[in-house]
Amino acid sequence: MTTSIRWLIVLVLLAGARDLAAADEPTRTPKGEIALPAPAEVQSLDVQPKTIDLIGADDSRQVVLTGVLSAGKLQDLTGHVQYKIADSTIAKITNSGRVIPLANGATTITAGYGDNRVTIPVKVEKFDVSLPINFANHIVPIFTKLGCNSGGCHGKSGGQNGFALSLLGFVPELDYQSLVHESRGRRLLPSSPDHSLLLLKASGGMAHAGGKRMEAGSDEYKLIRRWIAAGLPVGESDDPNISKISIFPEHRIISRKNRQQFAVYAHYSDGSVVDVTQRAQYESNDPDVAIVDGSGLVRTLDMSGEAAIMARYQGQVTVFRATVPLGVKIPEYQFTERNFVDKHTHAHWKQLGIVPSDLASDELFIRRVSVDITGTLPSPARVKAFLADTDPQKRDKLIDALLETPEYSYYFANRWADVLRVKRGNQQGRAFGTFAFHSWIREAIAQDRPYDEFARDILAALGDETKNPATVWYKDLRDPQQFVDDTAQLFLGVRMACAQCHHHPYEKWSQDDYWGLAAFFGRVGRKNIPVPGVQNNQQNQRVVIFAKPNGTVQNKRTNKAAIMRPLDGDEVKVDPGDDPRHRLVDWMVDAKNPFFARAVVNRYWAHFMSRGIVDPPDDMRATNPPSNPALLDALAADLIKNKFSLKETIRSICRSRTYQLSSMPNEFNKQDKRSFARYYPRRMAAEVLFDAVSQVTDSPATFPGLPRDRHAPNRAIMLPDESFQSYFLDVFGRPQRISACECERVSEANLAQALHLLNSDEIQNKLSRAGGRAEKLAKDPRPDAQKVEELFLWSFARQPTAEQMTLALRNIEHHAKNKRLAYENIIWALINTKEFIMVQ
């Protein structure tokens, strides 16, 4: 409360200034230009690299010049100073800080800002020597940078207009083959390099459907020309290979509408390091916050937030992270950190200079937490009791109570069953298995079975569905590829599928990484055993999963048996007779594993917070970094500390003040979309909304194919598999369980949903059902106001306002002869509001 009062004061003070950001901008800076620090504000200058050694005529260095201001604030000055070079015959430096050799020798570069000066010694060697060219290391990256080998062009399978390059240059041998040997060798003319088709087409000298890709005479042109003139060398077999790329700086806090130059280095197997800033490719993950050009210059825009700039070079990736604070004066506010979650979110907001929203009211909280943990609306009695409770611990107690309800286990089993593909797929014979697997998952959740054991039970399942329901996972997945795709996406939060056929375009994963994982599934055996007494019909056969004593998986790239190797790990040897899957799980559940715990806490975070710390939650990669790495690490550590208890993870999330924030934005966090400074409202999931409508109308559902007794599931969250027909559920985006991807669930609104809620027989029948809520309330002798209040408590967990009450009572009066019609109208109006279908 105090927080909002303080805002009010600030808002009043700033009244009239529509855009706070604009109001805060220094007036001395003309629009569009960067607000540079006054020379006196700069305490020192830092330059990277400290010395420059250039080798050969093709070499260059990107200088990154940083002004160190008070309180450790940093400002990029690379493009804002005058560089002086002592001997301009040795080297030159561009305004953007790129140093280019001109002749052998040594000199110095000086740059100054205010009274601060830095000097960089420069040495140029072998300028006059034609250094050997390695095709893979020097030429292929040019094709990547210029987009020649992209998936939309010559890089697509089959190439473009008869000229094929490997996708993003991952297979240089193929590229060499098609350039040098195909098309009767006319693409390259060593005797007259400038007449090579390659150079003519790429530089616009000849018609090229892909347009002009480079200037004749540019660095790229010259290098390719030199390679052609040198007789098209492949390179030596002992030439170094790239081992990684690095970036400087890795992270900066940058104000809005500012710039930051970075430099990218390729590290080779012989220990050499080459500046590839001009040759790598860049992409921003949030172009609203920051954009990047081809030379590694980042520009922040009008929005505050976080952006990750991916740098990619020869199959290696790294990221520059920009944190862009709002940069306006913020009021003092109260935020009591309740646990480690709050500590990390709060630190993040401070860095971004934004103010969290207020604490959500008890009304909003009980509805939010009940829906999020149990997929169920709280009853009016429960809401009233909670609101009346004066215990300061009542929110924690409510969380604990909800975690012990059967609805919790049903709801989470439903979510897990989605990604574990618990589906019948039109085969009635599979119902036994899907029902068994679903109930196995639900029991594991109810008992809070440690997540590491849960994963092991599924991944290393043996037996058949009557004895071990977890083997049902192996019914829907058959090939090692499917195991890799699902295991990686589901349990490691990594999407590997690309690497099956080629190097992952946005990640470091190669085909060998992919098949290394696949190899762990090489000894999975399956046998169909006929069920006695049943006709020998495939549907009724029982599948037994067993471990073969031996067995391998073929690596598609090498066509040899793949070597068992977990991601980023060493080769694993498994004795004959052992089940390698256990070795894989051992690696996964190890406390040091960087994927397993993070993947699941991030998945749970996304469930409760509408968005993952990494988002999409099952797409964790260097180039899609977490918005708050410390928070993700802390949640993972918390899970491991609690022996993989997912209930504890839920407690950690839900007890945090971060989770309990209001979704009402303030002036300072209204643009926030990934730092969780407020609760992001979302639509209820299909099953939850369906159940909520059933609850409010008091018309429990029946599903075809299930017994209609009192034990039958009458809630959509209880359904064991995907085969229960419901137009409602499908229209609101229930997944078909055809993949392990959370993305299968559609949460977007559409017109069909509106039509169904507003105007369907299904809803009208629920409203007017004999014995349903409308009829019961019509007959109920209590005063109408009390009954209207009850409906509001059911629907919104709050009291109606006076106006809303009046309107409802007026409608009841209007239908005084048949009150049921009025109650139907009121319930219809309630369930069609945005307040009803949203969780806020």
Added chain:
Amino acid sequence: MFTVWGSKQHFCDGMTRRNFLQIGAFGAGLTLADMLRLRASAAARGETTRTKSAIMIYLPGGPSHMDMYDLKPNAPAEFRGEFRPINTNVTGVQICEHFPLQARMWDKFACVRSIVSVDEHSDSLVMTGYSQRANMTANHPSFGSVVSRMRGANSDVPSFVSLRGLSRGTEPGFLGISHRPFSPSGPGLQNLRPLSMVDAGRQHQRRQMMGAFDGIRRELDTNGSIGGLDSFTTRAFDMIASGGVRHALDNGREPNTIRERYRGVEQFLTALRLVEAGVGCVTLSIGGWDTHGQNFQTLRRQLPQVDKGVSNLVADLHARGLANDVAVVMWGEFGRTPRVNNNAGRDHWAPVMSAMVAGGGMRMGQAIGASTARGERPHDRRYTASQLLSTLYRSIDIDPSQTVLDSTGRPRHLLEDREVVRELL
């Protein structure tokens, strides 16, 4: 998920393939982004030209190429079968004697006689460009789903309508379930008509209370997604009141003389009305082409029906000025064995089949490609189903080389094999 089954189709292998009556919900494809775009374009209305559309006629079972568009009167008797070719109004093009209506107006038709197929009882290849086998893992979208994705819903009508339920070939695959066709049956259709139990007065009270009860604060809506819900609500009410889609589906609104011409093949008239109302893609089918026995007896009954349907459809497209805006294609999953079997039937034959096309601004009045003398395989101008689909995409202004992301985030071209049937464009 599919527990309700649609009309049965019996095929030779004893398996009964029934059309899945899944959810084909109108409006499921109209997303918030479309809604905003619509609002934006509403201002510029009047300048927009009519968007083009397609009618895909599917003949399940595999229609006999040698008894329809590719007759071989000079082949030995056991190949040429019982039917004779007749001249069309285009010199040099002959088609089956049981297609007299098309023959009279062949200047408005074309056929491709040299398409290779795969031996699968599935509409997957001719509707998605990929075989069912490939789609088991690749999940390529149906032609109509692509239209839905590229166009969004452009008016008060759905962008993709299936008059034959749902099948693999109408599935949206990796485009997601919001691009399923609207199947005019079940709740998807019923939700479009006013509820009989609720009169206008009550509806008014309901809407008034709905607005007043909603306590959600406008300020929460930082990205427009909550406000979008209101647009859907308004639009839904408008649609129920105006009845646009229901009217398009109601052949009774056509004059009797026209309905009479479509007697027995009413779905062709419905398809016409739907594209006229602005639907981007309509698919329909006429079954019964898996003629392993009594091929000629069956076709004597079926061919006149098909002839009546397509000739009236194409004639009316011309009469209504839609011939350049609506592309029509008719084909099945494969051809049939050139040699007649012992049961006077023909069996599956994937090496070659024919397709009929019309409209879409394509070049008509021709027969493209040829099969060998006994109709066994392409002789020249060998084309694939994917290439004909590619041609159809182009004819309705969709570039088949554009990419969309599949569920793993991989960019996919609409079609990999997308050379066009040059004679048609």
